[in-house]
Amino acid sequence: MQRLRQRICEQGLVLSDRVLKVDSFLNHQVDPALISEIGKTMAERYRHEGITKVMTIEASGIHIAFAVASVLGVPFVYGKKKKATTQSDELYRRSVYSYTRQETYEITVSKPFLSVADTVLIVDDILAEGAALNGLIGIVHDAGARLAGVSVVIEKSFQSGRKTLDDAGIPVYALARISKMSPETGVEFVHENDEEAVVR
Amino acid sequence: MQRLRQRICEQGLVLSDRVLKVDSFLNHQVDPALISEIGKTMAERYRHEGITKVMTIEASGIHIAFAVASVLGVPFVYGKKKKATTQSDELYRRSVYSYTRQETYEITVSKPFLSVADTVLIVDDILAEGAALNGLIGIVHDAGARLAGVSVVIEKSFQSGRKTLDDAGIPVYALARISKMSPETGVEFVHENDEEAVVR
Numbered sequence: 001m002q003r004l005r006q007r008i009c010e011q012g013l014v015l016s017d018r019v020l021k022v023d024s025f026l027n028h029q030v031d032p033a034l035i036s037e038i039g040k041t042m043a044e045r046y047r048h049e050g051i052t053k054v055m056t057i058e059a060s061g062i063h064i065a066f067a068v069a070s071v072l073g074v075p076f077v078y079g080k081k082k083k084a085t086t087q088s089d090e091l092y093r094r095s096v097y098s099y100t101r102q103e104t105y106e107i108t109v110s111k112p113f114l115s116v117a118d119t120v121l122i123v124d125d126i127l128a129e130g131a132a133l134n135g136l137i138g139i140v141h142d143a144g145a146r147l148a149g150v151s152v153v154i155e156k157s158f159q160s161g162r163k164t165l166d167d168a169g170i171p172v173y174a175l176a177r178i179s180k181m182s183p184e185t186g187v188e189f190v191h192e193n194d195e196e197a198v199v200r
Numbered sequence: 201m202q203r204l205r206q207r208i209c210e211q212g213l214v215l216s217d218r219v220l221k222v223d224s225f226l227n228h229q230v231d232p233a234l235i236s237e238i239g240k241t242m243a244e245r246y247r248h249e250g251i252t253k254v255m256t257i258e259a260s261g262i263h264i265a266f267a268v269a270s271v272l273g274v275p276f277v278y279g280k281k282k283k284a285t286t287q288s289d290e291l292y293r294r295s296v297y298s299y300t301r302q303e304t305y306e307i308t309v310s311k312p313f314l315s316v317a318d319t320v321l322i323v324d325d326i327l328a329e330g331a332a333l334n335g336l337i338g339i340v341h342d343a344g345a346r347l348a349g350v351s352v353v354i355e356k357s358f359q360s361g362r363k364t365l366d367d368a369g370i371p372v373y374a375l376a377r378i379s380k381m382s383p384e385t386g387v388e389f390v391h392e393n394d395e396e397a398v399v400r
Contacts, residue, residue: 066230
Protein backbone atom coordinates (compact mmCIF):
# COMPACT_ATOMS: atom_id res chain seq x y z
CA MET A 1 0.00 0.00 0.00
CA GLN A 2 1.87 2.98 -1.36
CA ARG A 3 -0.05 5.60 0.63
CA LEU A 4 0.71 3.78 3.88
CA ARG A 5 4.43 3.42 3.14
CA GLN A 6 4.58 7.11 2.29
CA ARG A 7 2.85 7.99 5.56
CA ILE A 8 5.31 5.86 7.53
CA CYS A 9 8.24 7.61 5.85
CA GLU A 10 6.79 11.08 6.32
CA GLN A 11 5.25 10.83 9.80
CA GLY A 12 6.78 7.76 11.42
CA LEU A 13 9.55 8.37 13.94
CA VAL A 14 12.34 5.80 14.13
CA LEU A 15 13.40 5.93 17.79
CA SER A 16 15.89 3.05 17.52
CA ASP A 17 16.60 0.14 15.17
CA ARG A 18 13.62 -1.66 16.74
CA VAL A 19 11.19 1.04 17.85
CA LEU A 20 9.00 2.85 15.32
CA LYS A 21 6.58 5.49 16.53
CA VAL A 22 3.47 5.80 14.35
CA ASP A 23 1.18 7.30 16.95
CA SER A 24 0.35 10.39 14.92
CA PHE A 25 -1.83 8.40 12.48
CA LEU A 26 -2.11 4.73 13.55
CA ASN A 27 -2.23 3.99 17.28
CA HIS A 28 -2.89 7.03 19.43
CA GLN A 29 -4.05 9.74 17.08
CA VAL A 30 -5.77 7.99 14.16
CA ASP A 31 -6.52 9.10 10.60
CA PRO A 32 -9.87 7.43 9.83
CA ALA A 33 -9.52 7.86 6.04
CA LEU A 34 -6.24 5.95 6.04
CA ILE A 35 -7.68 3.23 8.29
CA SER A 36 -10.71 2.88 6.00
CA GLU A 37 -8.40 2.35 3.04
CA ILE A 38 -6.41 -0.20 5.05
CA GLY A 39 -9.66 -1.96 5.93
CA LYS A 40 -10.73 -2.10 2.28
CA THR A 41 -7.34 -3.45 1.20
CA MET A 42 -7.34 -6.20 3.82
CA ALA A 43 -10.99 -7.09 3.17
CA GLU A 44 -10.39 -7.31 -0.57
CA ARG A 45 -7.68 -9.92 -0.01
CA TYR A 46 -9.96 -12.12 2.14
CA ARG A 47 -13.23 -11.50 0.32
CA HIS A 48 -13.52 -15.10 -0.95
CA GLU A 49 -12.30 -16.84 2.21
CA GLY A 50 -15.72 -17.13 3.85
CA ILE A 51 -14.69 -15.04 6.87
CA THR A 52 -17.40 -15.07 9.57
CA LYS A 53 -15.52 -13.12 12.21
CA VAL A 54 -12.66 -10.63 12.44
CA MET A 55 -10.63 -10.77 15.64
CA THR A 56 -8.09 -8.48 17.26
CA ILE A 57 -6.69 -7.50 20.66
CA GLU A 58 -7.44 -4.32 22.55
CA ALA A 59 -6.65 -1.52 22.14
CA SER A 60 -4.72 -0.60 19.00
CA GLY A 61 -6.22 -3.31 16.77
CA ILE A 62 -9.82 -2.24 17.35
CA HIS A 63 -10.16 0.42 14.64
CA ILE A 64 -8.39 -1.84 12.14
CA ALA A 65 -10.81 -4.67 12.96
CA PHE A 66 -13.77 -2.33 12.65
CA ALA A 67 -12.67 -1.12 9.22
CA VAL A 68 -12.13 -4.66 7.86
CA ALA A 69 -15.28 -6.13 9.44
CA SER A 70 -17.38 -3.26 8.07
CA VAL A 71 -16.37 -4.08 4.51
CA LEU A 72 -16.72 -7.85 4.97
CA GLY A 73 -20.10 -7.37 6.67
CA VAL A 74 -19.27 -9.57 9.67
CA PRO A 75 -18.90 -8.91 13.43
CA PHE A 76 -15.54 -8.41 15.05
CA VAL A 77 -14.38 -9.48 18.50
CA TYR A 78 -11.56 -7.92 20.48
CA GLY A 79 -9.65 -9.99 22.98
CA LYS A 80 -9.51 -8.32 26.38
CA LYS A 81 -6.34 -7.82 28.34
CA LYS A 82 -8.20 -7.33 31.59
CA LYS A 83 -11.31 -9.28 32.58
CA ALA A 84 -14.38 -7.05 32.35
CA THR A 85 -16.75 -6.97 35.31
CA THR A 86 -19.59 -8.07 33.04
CA GLN A 87 -17.63 -10.88 31.41
CA SER A 88 -18.89 -14.35 32.22
CA ASP A 89 -16.65 -17.12 33.53
CA GLU A 90 -16.99 -18.95 30.23
CA LEU A 91 -13.80 -17.63 28.69
CA TYR A 92 -11.07 -18.69 26.33
CA ARG A 93 -7.81 -17.67 28.00
CA ARG A 94 -4.20 -17.45 26.89
CA SER A 95 -1.19 -16.05 28.70
CA VAL A 96 0.95 -13.63 26.72
CA TYR A 97 4.42 -12.34 27.50
CA SER A 98 4.90 -8.74 26.40
CA TYR A 99 8.48 -8.09 25.31
CA THR A 100 8.02 -4.34 25.31
CA ARG A 101 6.49 -4.17 28.78
CA GLN A 102 8.35 -7.21 30.12
CA GLU A 103 5.32 -8.63 31.83
CA THR A 104 2.85 -11.49 31.40
CA TYR A 105 -0.84 -10.80 30.98
CA GLU A 106 -3.89 -12.80 29.99
CA ILE A 107 -5.98 -12.40 26.85
CA THR A 108 -9.60 -13.47 27.22
CA VAL A 109 -12.47 -13.96 24.78
CA SER A 110 -15.99 -14.91 25.91
CA LYS A 111 -16.88 -18.36 24.62
CA PRO A 112 -20.25 -17.43 23.06
CA PHE A 113 -18.44 -15.21 20.53
CA LEU A 114 -16.20 -17.82 18.93
CA SER A 115 -17.04 -21.36 17.91
CA VAL A 116 -16.15 -24.27 15.66
CA ALA A 117 -18.47 -22.76 13.04
CA ASP A 118 -16.29 -19.64 12.61
CA THR A 119 -13.72 -18.79 9.95
CA VAL A 120 -11.53 -16.11 11.48
CA LEU A 121 -9.35 -13.33 10.15
CA ILE A 122 -7.03 -11.92 12.81
CA VAL A 123 -5.85 -8.32 12.36
CA ASP A 124 -3.59 -5.99 14.30
CA ASP A 125 -1.65 -2.77 13.89
CA ILE A 126 1.94 -4.02 14.19
CA LEU A 127 3.64 -7.41 13.95
CA ALA A 128 6.94 -7.48 15.90
CA GLU A 129 7.56 -10.55 18.09
CA GLY A 130 3.94 -11.59 17.56
CA ALA A 131 3.33 -12.57 21.19
CA ALA A 132 -0.18 -11.14 21.48
CA LEU A 133 -1.12 -12.44 18.02
CA ASN A 134 0.05 -15.91 18.97
CA GLY A 135 -2.12 -15.76 22.10
CA LEU A 136 -5.11 -14.90 19.93
CA ILE A 137 -4.24 -17.69 17.48
CA GLY A 138 -4.19 -20.06 20.46
CA ILE A 139 -7.70 -18.93 21.36
CA VAL A 140 -8.94 -19.51 17.80
CA HIS A 141 -7.41 -23.00 18.04
CA ASP A 142 -9.00 -23.63 21.46
CA ALA A 143 -12.40 -22.76 19.99
CA GLY A 144 -11.92 -25.19 17.11
CA ALA A 145 -12.50 -22.33 14.64
CA ARG A 146 -10.74 -22.10 11.26
CA LEU A 147 -8.03 -19.45 10.97
CA ALA A 148 -7.99 -17.95 7.47
CA GLY A 149 -4.96 -15.78 8.13
CA VAL A 150 -3.36 -12.89 9.95
CA SER A 151 -3.25 -9.39 8.50
CA VAL A 152 -1.29 -6.49 9.96
CA VAL A 153 -0.78 -2.88 8.98
CA ILE A 154 2.97 -2.86 9.63
CA GLU A 155 5.32 -5.81 9.88
CA LYS A 156 8.80 -5.38 11.31
CA SER A 157 10.22 -8.24 9.24
CA PHE A 158 13.52 -8.24 11.14
CA GLN A 159 11.82 -9.32 14.37
CA SER A 160 10.73 -12.89 15.03
CA GLY A 161 6.94 -12.64 14.69
CA ARG A 162 6.72 -13.17 10.93
CA LYS A 163 9.01 -16.21 10.98
CA THR A 164 7.05 -17.82 13.82
CA LEU A 165 3.81 -17.46 11.85
CA ASP A 166 5.46 -18.70 8.64
CA ASP A 167 6.82 -21.73 10.48
CA ALA A 168 3.35 -22.49 11.82
CA GLY A 169 1.99 -22.38 8.25
CA ILE A 170 -0.23 -19.38 8.94
CA PRO A 171 -0.71 -17.01 5.98
CA VAL A 172 0.34 -13.45 6.79
CA TYR A 173 -0.67 -10.38 4.82
CA ALA A 174 1.20 -7.24 5.86
CA LEU A 175 0.43 -3.93 4.15
CA ALA A 176 3.89 -2.49 4.85
CA ARG A 177 6.89 -4.72 5.55
CA ILE A 178 9.90 -3.03 7.09
CA SER A 179 13.17 -4.85 6.47
CA LYS A 180 15.42 -2.49 8.39
CA MET A 181 15.35 0.84 10.13
CA SER A 182 17.49 3.25 12.11
CA PRO A 183 17.19 6.84 13.35
CA GLU A 184 19.97 7.81 10.90
CA THR A 185 18.80 6.12 7.70
CA GLY A 186 15.05 5.90 8.36
CA VAL A 187 12.86 3.04 7.19
CA GLU A 188 13.60 0.48 4.45
CA PHE A 189 10.83 -1.69 3.09
CA VAL A 190 11.04 -5.29 1.86
CA HIS A 191 11.51 -5.12 -1.93
CA GLU A 192 8.32 -6.48 -3.39
CA ASN A 193 5.20 -5.21 -5.00
CA ASP A 194 1.84 -5.52 -3.26
CA GLU A 195 1.06 -8.78 -5.03
CA GLU A 196 4.26 -10.49 -4.02
CA ALA A 197 3.69 -9.39 -0.42
CA VAL A 198 1.01 -12.03 0.03
CA VAL A 199 2.75 -14.92 -1.73
CA ARG A 200 4.65 -17.16 0.62
CA MET B 201 -32.15 5.69 18.16
CA GLN B 202 -34.89 3.10 17.90
CA ARG B 203 -32.68 0.38 16.42
CA LEU B 204 -30.21 0.71 19.32
CA ARG B 205 -32.92 0.60 22.00
CA GLN B 206 -34.38 -2.49 20.35
CA ARG B 207 -30.96 -4.13 20.33
CA ILE B 208 -30.46 -3.36 24.02
CA CYS B 209 -33.85 -4.90 24.84
CA GLU B 210 -33.28 -7.99 22.71
CA GLN B 211 -29.59 -8.71 23.32
CA GLY B 212 -28.64 -6.77 26.45
CA LEU B 213 -28.43 -8.76 29.67
CA VAL B 214 -29.42 -7.00 32.87
CA LEU B 215 -27.20 -8.64 35.50
CA SER B 216 -28.31 -6.38 38.36
CA ASP B 217 -30.05 -3.02 38.79
CA ARG B 218 -26.72 -1.37 37.89
CA VAL B 219 -24.92 -3.77 35.56
CA LEU B 220 -25.96 -4.10 31.91
CA LYS B 221 -24.08 -6.51 29.68
CA VAL B 222 -24.01 -5.41 26.04
CA ASP B 223 -20.89 -7.29 25.01
CA SER B 224 -22.58 -9.23 22.20
CA PHE B 225 -22.85 -6.13 19.99
CA LEU B 226 -21.16 -3.10 21.63
CA ASN B 227 -18.03 -3.74 23.69
CA HIS B 228 -16.50 -7.17 23.15
CA GLN B 229 -18.17 -8.58 20.06
CA VAL B 230 -19.12 -5.60 17.88
CA ASP B 231 -21.68 -5.19 15.10
CA PRO B 232 -20.00 -2.76 12.68
CA ALA B 233 -23.27 -1.86 10.90
CA LEU B 234 -24.85 -0.73 14.17
CA ILE B 235 -21.72 1.22 15.14
CA SER B 236 -21.66 2.94 11.74
CA GLU B 237 -25.25 4.04 12.24
CA ILE B 238 -24.37 5.28 15.73
CA GLY B 239 -21.42 7.18 14.27
CA LYS B 240 -23.64 8.82 11.64
CA THR B 241 -26.22 9.81 14.23
CA MET B 242 -23.64 11.37 16.55
CA ALA B 243 -21.83 13.10 13.68
CA GLU B 244 -25.09 14.53 12.35
CA ARG B 245 -25.75 16.20 15.71
CA TYR B 246 -22.31 17.88 15.77
CA ARG B 247 -21.93 18.60 12.05
CA HIS B 248 -22.09 22.36 12.49
CA GLU B 249 -19.99 22.60 15.67
CA GLY B 250 -16.63 22.93 13.92
CA ILE B 251 -15.25 19.74 15.50
CA THR B 252 -11.54 19.30 14.73
CA LYS B 253 -10.92 16.21 16.85
CA VAL B 254 -12.91 13.32 18.31
CA MET B 255 -11.56 11.92 21.58
CA THR B 256 -12.23 8.77 23.56
CA ILE B 257 -10.58 6.38 26.02
CA GLU B 258 -9.24 2.95 25.23
CA ALA B 259 -10.57 0.41 24.65
CA SER B 260 -14.33 0.31 24.24
CA GLY B 261 -14.70 3.84 22.90
CA ILE B 262 -12.31 3.37 19.99
CA HIS B 263 -14.73 1.96 17.40
CA ILE B 264 -17.32 4.60 18.35
CA ALA B 265 -14.72 7.35 17.88
CA PHE B 266 -13.64 5.88 14.55
CA ALA B 267 -17.22 5.79 13.26
CA VAL B 268 -17.93 9.40 14.27
CA ALA B 269 -14.57 10.77 13.12
CA SER B 270 -14.94 9.05 9.74
CA VAL B 271 -18.19 10.89 9.04
CA LEU B 272 -16.91 14.23 10.36
CA GLY B 273 -13.67 13.81 8.37
CA VAL B 274 -11.39 14.58 11.33
CA PRO B 275 -8.78 12.57 13.28
CA PHE B 276 -9.58 10.89 16.56
CA VAL B 277 -7.35 10.41 19.61
CA TYR B 278 -7.77 7.75 22.25
CA GLY B 279 -6.54 8.37 25.77
CA LYS B 280 -4.26 5.60 26.97
CA LYS B 281 -4.69 3.83 30.28
CA LYS B 282 -1.14 2.57 30.27
CA LYS B 283 1.82 4.57 29.03
CA ALA B 284 3.04 3.18 25.69
CA THR B 285 6.76 2.50 25.30
CA THR B 286 6.84 4.83 22.31
CA GLN B 287 4.94 7.62 24.05
CA SER B 288 6.96 10.74 24.73
CA ASP B 289 7.19 12.39 28.12
CA GLU B 290 5.18 15.32 26.86
CA LEU B 291 1.84 14.08 28.12
CA TYR B 292 -1.42 15.39 29.46
CA ARG B 293 -2.25 13.24 32.49
CA ARG B 294 -5.29 12.77 34.68
CA SER B 295 -5.90 10.26 37.46
CA VAL B 296 -9.17 8.37 37.28
CA TYR B 297 -10.84 6.24 39.93
CA SER B 298 -12.67 3.26 38.44
CA TYR B 299 -15.77 2.40 40.49
CA THR B 300 -16.22 -0.96 38.78
CA ARG B 301 -12.62 -2.07 39.25
CA GLN B 302 -12.08 -0.12 42.49
CA GLU B 303 -8.68 1.13 41.48
CA THR B 304 -7.02 4.33 40.34
CA TYR B 305 -5.31 4.57 36.99
CA GLU B 306 -3.90 7.34 34.82
CA ILE B 307 -5.22 8.49 31.44
CA THR B 308 -2.59 10.03 29.18
CA VAL B 309 -2.70 11.89 25.87
CA SER B 310 0.43 13.00 24.01
CA LYS B 311 0.59 16.78 23.92
CA PRO B 312 1.17 17.15 20.15
CA PHE B 313 -2.29 15.67 19.48
CA LEU B 314 -4.39 18.21 21.38
CA SER B 315 -4.03 21.98 21.49
CA VAL B 316 -5.77 25.27 22.09
CA ALA B 317 -6.74 25.28 18.41
CA ASP B 318 -8.95 22.17 18.78
CA THR B 319 -12.70 21.87 19.16
CA VAL B 320 -13.29 18.47 20.69
CA LEU B 321 -16.15 15.99 20.72
CA ILE B 322 -15.70 13.31 23.39
CA VAL B 323 -17.44 9.97 22.79
CA ASP B 324 -17.69 6.71 24.69
CA ASP B 325 -19.76 3.55 24.86
CA ILE B 326 -21.39 3.90 28.27
CA LEU B 327 -21.94 6.76 30.72
CA ALA B 328 -22.33 5.52 34.30
CA GLU B 329 -20.41 7.41 37.00
CA GLY B 330 -18.49 9.23 34.27
CA ALA B 331 -15.11 8.94 35.99
CA ALA B 332 -13.07 8.19 32.84
CA LEU B 333 -15.00 10.79 30.84
CA ASN B 334 -14.29 13.42 33.49
CA GLY B 335 -10.59 12.55 33.30
CA LEU B 336 -10.69 13.13 29.57
CA ILE B 337 -12.61 16.37 30.00
CA GLY B 338 -9.84 17.46 32.38
CA ILE B 339 -7.27 16.77 29.68
CA VAL B 340 -9.23 18.82 27.12
CA HIS B 341 -9.30 21.61 29.71
CA ASP B 342 -5.54 21.28 30.41
CA ALA B 343 -4.86 21.64 26.67
CA GLY B 344 -6.97 24.79 26.48
CA ALA B 345 -9.09 23.19 23.76
CA ARG B 346 -12.81 23.87 23.36
CA LEU B 347 -15.14 21.03 24.37
CA ALA B 348 -18.19 20.92 22.10
CA GLY B 349 -19.85 18.13 24.04
CA VAL B 350 -19.93 14.54 25.18
CA SER B 351 -21.79 11.84 23.27
CA VAL B 352 -22.33 8.30 24.51
CA VAL B 353 -24.09 5.26 23.11
CA ILE B 354 -25.80 4.29 26.38
CA GLU B 355 -26.43 6.45 29.41
CA LYS B 356 -27.46 4.89 32.71
CA SER B 357 -29.36 7.98 33.82
CA PHE B 358 -29.81 6.66 37.36
CA GLN B 359 -26.06 6.83 38.02
CA SER B 360 -24.24 10.06 38.79
CA GLY B 361 -22.33 10.66 35.52
CA ARG B 362 -25.03 12.55 33.67
CA LYS B 363 -25.79 14.85 36.59
CA THR B 364 -22.10 15.67 37.07
CA LEU B 365 -21.80 16.67 33.41
CA ASP B 366 -25.07 18.65 33.53
CA ASP B 367 -23.85 20.51 36.62
CA ALA B 368 -20.61 21.37 34.84
CA GLY B 369 -22.61 22.79 31.93
CA ILE B 370 -21.34 20.23 29.44
CA PRO B 371 -23.85 19.25 26.74
CA VAL B 372 -24.48 15.48 26.68
CA TYR B 373 -26.02 13.59 23.79
CA ALA B 374 -26.89 9.99 24.65
CA LEU B 375 -28.40 7.72 22.01
CA ALA B 376 -30.15 5.51 24.56
CA ARG B 377 -30.96 6.73 28.07
CA ILE B 378 -31.84 4.06 30.60
CA SER B 379 -33.92 5.33 33.52
CA LYS B 380 -34.18 2.05 35.41
CA MET B 381 -33.39 -1.61 35.02
CA SER B 382 -33.56 -4.92 36.84
CA PRO B 383 -33.08 -8.58 35.92
CA GLU B 384 -36.82 -9.15 36.52
CA THR B 385 -38.33 -6.22 34.62
CA GLY B 386 -35.56 -5.54 32.07
CA VAL B 387 -34.65 -2.10 30.79
CA GLU B 388 -36.75 1.08 30.92
CA PHE B 389 -35.78 4.10 28.84
CA VAL B 390 -36.19 7.77 29.66
CA HIS B 391 -39.47 8.90 28.08
CA GLU B 392 -38.50 11.26 25.32
CA ASN B 393 -38.13 11.24 21.61
CA ASP B 394 -34.73 11.54 19.94
CA GLU B 395 -35.06 15.30 19.63
CA GLU B 396 -35.84 15.90 23.28
CA ALA B 397 -32.87 13.72 24.26
CA VAL B 398 -30.47 16.47 23.33
CA VAL B 399 -32.35 19.40 24.88
CA ARG B 400 -31.17 20.21 28.35
